Amino acid sequence: NAGVMQNPRHLVRRRGQEARLRCSPMKGHSHVYWYRQLPEEGLKFMVYLQKENIIDESGMPKERFSAEFPKEGPSILRIQQVVRGDSAAYFCASSPSSGRAGEQFFGPGTRLTVL
Amino acid sequence: DQQVKQNSPSLSVQEGRISILNCDYTNSMFDYFLWYKKYPAEGPTFLISISSIKDKNEDGRFTVFLNKSAKHLSLHIVPSQPGDSAVYFCAASAPGGSQGNLIFGKGTKLSVKP
Numbered sequence: 557n558a559g560v561m562q563n564p565r566h567l568v569r570r571r572g573q574e575a576r577l578r579c580s581p582m583k584g585h586s587h588v589y590w591y592r593q594l595p596e597e598g599l600k601f602m603v604y605l606q607k608e609n610i611i612d613e614s615g616m617p618k619e620r621f622s623a624e625f626p627k628e629g630p631s632i633l634r635i636q637q638v639v640r641g642d643s644a645a646y647f648c649a650s651s652p653s654s655g656r657a658g659e660q661f662f663g664p665g666t667r668l669t670v671l
Numbered sequence: 672d673q674q675v676k677q678n679s680p681s682l683s684v685q686e687g688r689i690s691i692l693n694c695d696y697t698n699s700m701f702d703y704f705l706w707y708k709k710y711p712a713e714g715p716t717f718l719i720s721i722s723s724i725k726d727k728n729e730d731g732r733f734t735v736f737l738n739k740s741a742k743h744l745s746l747h748i749v750p751s752q753p754g755d756s757a758v759y760f761c762a763a764s765a766p767g768g769s770q771g772n773l774i775f776g777k778g779t780k781l782s783v784k785p
Contacts, residue, residue, distance in 0.1 A: 560714070562714075589773075598778055599762075599775040601774065604772055615772065647715070659720060664714045
């Protein structure tokens, strides 16, 4: 049973380009969460999605960031017109619909570097 | 304003001794607390959790204690092993106990010396 998959593991973009980060949840998990970790910081919640629905996007920056979890395929975190401050590790987590409250299973992360 | 605080960025312990990692929180509505362990270049791995209706939860070498009046929890690892060397994050579940977002501390880097 594969864990949470994220790709790419490393992504380099120049300022102004777009970054697309993918996350495939664990088999049987219908809840996906995205977190961002800046250097020397803890993980900061960005968005919580279920299939085709955004449940909570209170942690998402108002501009340039969007997320989706389509009926088929992985969840996508999209960052448009990236800036240097977007450089961070982006972690995806998933949980089953009937899982223990709060317990989330994390992927290995995508390390985004903006030049 | 940090709702979950881990005030010790690092901790060094001798193999075989006890490791105690501390975490403080400010929101009395938090109802579920978790500890995650993270190795470099990997995602966090769930370690142990505790509901706010309990004051202790034990799993093998790992025990989490919750003091609600002090808004403080701690993770005890005994005996500590070199493989325990990692960054440990304390996290709290958002009010309502839903499967919504987790609020993380900044982490404590544990080094267990052989």
